[in-house]
Amino acid sequence: KEVSIPDIFDGIISKNTAALSKGITLVESSQKKHSQKAQQLIEKCLPFANNSTRIGVTGVPGVGKSTFIEALGNLLIKKGKRVAVLAVDPSSTISGGSILGDKTRMESLVRSKGAFIRPSPSGSSLGGVAQKTRESIILCEAAGYDVIIIETVGVGQSETAVHSMVDFFLLLKLAGAGDELQGIKRGIIEMADAIVINKADGDNLKRAREARNQFKKALHLYPIAESSWSPEVLTCSALKNTGIEEIWELILKYLEISSKNGYFEQNRIRQNKFWLLQTIEEELKSSFYNHPEIKKSLSDQIKAVQQHKITPFAAASYLLDQHKSLK
Template sequence: MPNKKTHPSALHEKAGISPPEMISSAAVKNIQQFRKVQPSSIELVEGILAENITSLSRAITLVESTNVSHLVKANEVINACLPHANKSVRIGITGVPGVGKSTFIEAFGKYLTGLGKKVAVLAVDPSSTISHGSILGDKTRMEELVKDKNAYIRPSASGATLGGVARKTRETITLCEAGGFDTIIIETVGVGQSETAVHSMVDFFLLLKISGAGDELQGIKRGIMEMADAIVINKADGDNIKKAQFAKMEFNRALHLFPAKKSEWIPTTSTCSAITHEGIPEVWKTIEQFLELTKGNNSLFEKRKEQNQYWMLETIDEQLKLNFYNHPEIQKLLDSTKKSVQNDEISPFAAASFLLKMYFKK
């Protein structure tokens, strides 16, 4: 039987010309060399005070680092920036996912830069508890604001910290203020306890709502509503205007049930559309009225003093935890103790007591 002639598969590809190198090896080498040269804390501070965005970003990265060796340098930068801070208005913005926080912040931020303000947006993105990854999509959503020379957007992953904000966000505010930003906006994750943490580091707390989502009846939101200095019903456009007006009336009634604030400020309700920009100027007018009142009766400065004390205690808690898990003896014992707990050889409480005893023996 004659041999059958073999034909190449229809999917067969002929060897082509190798594509040229897309990345210059010389450029890669230069970038690597640049990254190896770490600026000193003095150079970072000088850059921040000169309103250099690269220096500000590098300093924030240092503050966010979990590397123990970076802590000393980060503290040096923070302490040097403190005398140049505390000159901004700090605004916290929260709301459930889907309420339009990013769209609202972009419209609000553009309005403020139009008034000559310098706006820094600190957006906390939720991290996955499974992959520990985070999308950090706020810069993508705020495509107009990110191009504004008077705006700075810094997304950061919430990590393992409860609520997604901690010491790193509080210290980032200080760096941004020293960098010349007079309006700091902090966007919360919108889930968990992030609202409480953000409330403890801002002057004005804005709660975004949408109509027709059942929010009016969610008793679980009572704590958030008590913290709010203003409630804004977003997406009040098109066929949704009447629903938004109705929601505004409902929330206005609900606010009268809550105790009066120490600052003597009476929370307001309003509607807006981040798409048409209707109601955005009124939100800023409300914040200006709040600042006039709280600066006049000194409650704003008293609140900041309380916040500083709160974050001192929080930092102590965080530092003790960090020191505990980085202690060499604990690192040796932790895995074996975990296995003993999993196998019911020791109770979780006894195991914790044992590890703490070993830690304090140092």
């Protein structure tokens, strides 16, 4: 059945979630005939986009991301906002399945009229998955969502990808057994606008507060970010719904400061440039690696390299020349 872009667009603009879902499915499709239509749709939506607050949420599995997003989402809905939740799940590139996409998650938020929840797209590369999510943000914004929360698991490069598509990046942590900074990647702390120690409830409350102090001390050692914002450390209980309002207030404070000093706008412009370059890279890579002829010669060349019959550089050069001649 032919998909009608004007129909989907009209649906999106009139806040019809079925149309939005259809649009995102189109964006996520890996079929060539869909990608052209998806681009048309995105272009139509673009003038209506760019008007939401984009928040990234990351943390290891089990830290409470979905519980937290549900708590924050419900709070925002109560405040009259419309909330979309998207995800970038790097595991979908490995297993084809998605840890984050589990349907039973965020049950109360799912039922909320003002909420739209979409599991991670799947894809053969993280770059591809992230690009689809980036494009879906545009559709969600055109559909009038005020806040877009993008969830990712604390694995590999996915945090960097999500950081580059959001205004505010929030790292969820648990109170550990003392040395709070152990096992946390330096680069992630540098990306975080807030570190939130979750599960600050019951017996865990004291440890969560101690963890908070340790993180605060540690953050002092980092140079002041370009945004001139110093990341804050908060505690919350996503389960008991405490500390969530404070986190939203912190985000609002960030938005105010970064809008005033121009960083907000500047950051989005820089992100757009980054995505332009990323998209080119992804396209070049996929046109190369997915070409049937290249696939065949690539495995031949790998064999030849392994048997020391050719150097890796000569093999690469041969393949790239072959790719050029194929187009």
